Amino acid sequence: MVSLRFPFSFSQSPKLPNSNSNSNSNSTSTSRRVSSAAFVAASAAASAAAVAAVSLDPKHPFLQKALNCLVFSNHTFSPLWGSLSLADNSYSTVVESKTGVEFPSVIGDSRGLLGIGLRKKSVLGLKNIDVYAFGVYADGNGVKEFLSKKYGKLSDSEFKANKKFNEDLIENDICVTVRLQIVYGRLSIRSVRSAFEESVGSRLQKFGGSDNKELLQRFTSQFKDEYKIPRGSVIDLSRERGHVLCTRIDGKEVGSIQSKLLCRSILDLYIGQDSFDRQAKEDIEQNLASLLQK
Numbered sequence: 027m028v029s030l031r032f033p034f035s036f037s038q039s040p041k042l043p044n045s046n047s048n049s050n051s052n053s054t055s056t057s058r059r060v061s062s063a064a065f066v067a068a069s070a071a072a073s074a075a076a077v078a079a080v081s082l083d084p085k086h087p088f089l090q091k092a093l094n095c096l097v098f099s100n101h102t103f104s105p106l107w108g109s110l111s112l113a114d115n116s117y118s119t120v121v122e123s124k125t126g127v128e129f130p131s132v133i134g135d136s137r138g139l140l141g142i143g144l145r146k147k148s149v150l151g152l153k154n155i156d157v158y159a160f161g162v163y164a165d166g167n168g169v170k171e172f173l174s175k176k177y178g179k180l181s182d183s184e185f186k187a188n189k190k191f192n193e194d195l196i197e198n199d200i201c202v203t204v205r206l207q208i209v210y211g212r213l214s215i216r217s218v219r220s221a222f223e224e225s226v227g228s229r230l231q232k233f234g235g236s237d238n239k240e241l242l243q244r245f246t247s248q249f250k251d252e253y254k255i256p257r258g259s260v261i262d263l264s265r266e267r268g269h270v271l272c273t274r275i276d277g278k279e280v281g282s283i284q285s286k287l288l289c290r291s292i293l294d295l296y297i298g299q300d301s302f303d304r305q306a307k308e309d310i311e312q313n314l315a316s317l318l319q320k
């Protein structure tokens with residue numbers, strides 16, 4: 027039978043991403059691949075915060091001890107856990123190696139990084155340019171709850187034969203964020219709109235048929251002319267509970283739309299069958315699978 031890996035398990039070393047030789051922070055790792063340890067850190071963050079709160083209470087010396095043990099272990103265990111510092115509340119980052127773009131291993135309260143990738147696009151059918159790096163995050167508790175319910179009773183071989191973890195994430199009501207970090211320096215908001223029109227439009231058609239022009243228009247019209255998208259801009263596309271797609275540009279919410287079809291179409295671009303970056307999709311699949319262990 028498979029069961030969920032306990033986030034504070036010290037007995038088994040998770041796969042680590044390559045360590046970063048040119049980083050100025052000892053908690054940053056450079057990799058195109060993201061270890062499930064990054065994701066585990068998301069669940070750990072919430073629990074660690076709870077432990078920290080109690081540990082200030084002198085009536086709980088045991089918890090203080092557990093906390094010390096946790097922090098010590100973080101520093102020797104994994105670079106991604108290394109900066110899970112309760113003092114400054116900062117977490118480790120993973121760097122997309124081609125562009126140098128950094129992704130925090132945890133965003134929000136509990137969304138852990140499952141994988142990173144690169145979106146390239148050909149301009150005038152000629153040059154392939156790097157447009158943005160992306161990171162896919164999912165809510166630690168939501169994923170674990172879902173996976174253990176669905177796969178907890180499978181035998182090991184049945185579990186290994188499963189190839190549907192990404193589909194599970196795309197389809198179900200689990201909080202997910204895809205973070206786009208723009209690397210191309212000459213992007214107009216109009217080109218962002220038309221790129222979304224093309225990519226999201228094709229998925230809306232694929233999953234929902236041709237009658238979705240209004241939905242596509244509602245989504246793309248969130249990217250208003252007044253917004254600037256210079257290099258370094260961050261666009262967050264988040265599926266919140268109830269299949270609500272919430273869009274943020276540089277942290278500012280620009281709109282939210284309740285539509286299962288739209289959420290599915292967006293996620294399919296990054297982790298679906300014909301995703302933008304095949305390696306990223308495979309990494310994510312693997313990291314989802316490694317959240318369960320025998």
Ligand SMILES: CCCCCCCCCCCC(=O)O
Binds near residue numbers: 157225
């Ligand atoms: C010159 C290329 C312009 C491409 C702009 C893409 C900006 C964001 C679009 C997101 C969706 C997608 O990648 O198709």
